[in-house]
Amino acid sequence: MHGRSIVTARPISCLRRRGGRRTQRHQRPQRRAAHRPNRPHLKGDEQTHVVAVDAADVTIEGFRISGSGTDLGDNHAGVMVRAPRATIRDNRLSDVLHGIDVKGKDQAVVVENVIEGPPCVVRAH
Structure with missing residues (x-):
């Protein structure tokens, strides 16, 4: 886990790697995000966005992301995209x-992600 914000002024790609090598891309089942151990x-600090994309041409792929802030006024998110061509x-x-x-x-691509909200309690009236 990374305990601090990641800040970059240039385009980056965050990809899961195995043994220092990038995993090959190939056709995968639609629900692959749920099955990758x-x-x-x-992990965010529960104060703001976990990942904020402010540079063009950034890819965020293959992560578990949790712990955003809870301020509706600031629209805290797991991933906040504010730049073009993010994937x-x-x-x-x-x-x-x-x-x-x-x-x-423009041109944001958001595919094959699984999003689960926090646990909630349902009360009968």
Whole structure:
């Protein structure tokens, strides 16, 4: 787990790696995000977004993401996209206020992610 924010001023791709080598891309089942064990965990501090994409051409792929803030006014999210051409693929998000929030940017691709909200209690009246 990474305990601090990741800040970059240039485009990056965050991809899960095995043994220092990038895993090959190939056709996978539609629900692959639910079945990948041991994915790297990006855990937020529960104060703001876990990942904020502010540079163009960024890819976030293959992570477990949790622990966003809970401020509706600031739209805290697991992944906040504020730049064009972002790709958010094959991630598992949990315990986040908003899963993936794309703020009107062009050519964003959001596919094959699993988003689970925090546990809730249902009370009978």
